[in-house]
Amino acid sequence: MRKTLYIIGLSIIAFSCTSQKSSKKKAYWPKTATIQPKTATKTQAQDKPKPQITNDHGVEFFTTNISDPTKNDNTVSYGSIVSAKPAGYKVVKTYFPAIAQNFRQRYLILHYTALPDDKSITVLTQQAVSAHYLVNNTGDNEIYQLVDENKRSYHAGVSSWRNDKNLNDNSIGIEIVNAGYTADATGKKLFVPFSDDQVKKVAALAKDIVTRYQIPATNVLAHSDIAPTRKQDPGPFFPWKKLYDEYQIGMWYDEASKQSYYDLATSTDFTTKYNDPTFISSTQTALQKFGYGLDVSGQWDDATKKTIEAFQYHFRPQNYDGIMDAETWAILQALNQKYPIK
Known part of the structure; x- marks a missing residue:
């Protein structure tokens, strides 16, 4: 009897402990998460x-x-x-x-048509070349838009500047009605000046474009800058310095810097080292550094002479013979100092 009561007592104690353990476990069970509808996260x-x-x-x-x-x-x-x-x-x-x-529009390229007004319009609207704008030479206040600024016009052709190529993709082209040039008996190119009315139109148009698209000074260029071996436009009579001085458009060198480099060049025997391959290579490298698409050959080859000529059209128009003299060299050094590639 006593043994039976002992067994029953143990059973009651075991049941009681089990119940307590169960209740304790239940008390700490995590609550089932209630799924709430997602709310938009504010960005x-x-x-x-x-x-x-x-x-x-x-x-x-x-x-x-x-x-x-x-x-x-x-x-x-x-x-x-x-x-x-x-x-x-x-x-x-x-x-x-x-x-x-x-903006895609990162360059502004200036050209001349080498044609009179009527033929310029026909060629630029009916043939396989075009420009975004055409500045006439009729003395009125009109500028012709030929292509939407958001579209590619076919004005630059095979071209390069610094790290960019095929500049039709990212430029706006302005054509200016001008007869271009003729060659004299010695082969020297004789260019035709631009009228004051045209220069004012181009300046106002260029100012508007570079301001809206935040085009840097280093990207306002001549067709001859981006294709120097095959193009001369807009030539040495286009007043780049006037645009720089009066309208803050494009590049120009600082006179003091240019004079400093000129003094350096003339203080040494510049003419003696002119044909030294090392000097030629360093000059080609300087032209390349500035932006021209030119290979370093160590020779005054045809491409180099035409590139120097294009550089002179833009920055030394008093003499565009394609020879890297002391003044042209000094201007190039001053420009590279002022407008380094970033």
Whole structure:
């Protein structure tokens, strides 16, 4: 009997302990998570409302920059916004525009037509060459637009400057009506000046373009700069210094720097080392460093002479014989000092 009661007592104690353990475990079980509907996470873009897109007769425009101009970034659209229209879907601009963007238009290239007004219009609108703008020589206040700035015009052809090639892809071209040049009996090129009215038009047009697209001074160029072995336009009579001085357009050297380099060149026997391959190579390297697409050969080859001639058209128009004399050399050094590749 006593043994039976002992067994029953042990059973009661075991049951009691088990119950306590179970209750303790139950007390610490984690609660089942309740699934809540997802709420939209606010992004920084949503917290800061963006300027509105303008809608004019069903055409959308965005004319406010929300990006960082110090990085040459820009979100402004100077034309209508072009969007895809995928079948069965709707393209929305809920998050338009992203700030990580800039303009395709990075260069401004100046040309002359080598034709009179009427033929310039015909060739540039009906044949396989074009330009975004044509500046006539009729004395009026009109400038002809021939190609949308957002489209490629066929004005630069095979071309290069610094690290860029095929500049039709990223440039705006301005053609100026001008007869170009004729050659005299010695083969010297004789160019035709530009009228004052044309220069004023070009300056106003160029100022507008470089300001809107933030085009740097180093990217305002002649056709002869980007294709020196085959082009001469706009030639030595185009007033690059006037554009620089009066309109803050394009590049020009500092006179004090140029004089310093000139004094250095003339203090040594410049003419003696002229045909030294080392000097030729260093000169070709300096031209290449400035931006010209030129191979370093160590010889005064035809490509080098034409490149020097193109350089002189732009920066030393008083003498464009294609010879790297002390003054041309000094100007080149001064320009490389002022406009290094970044």
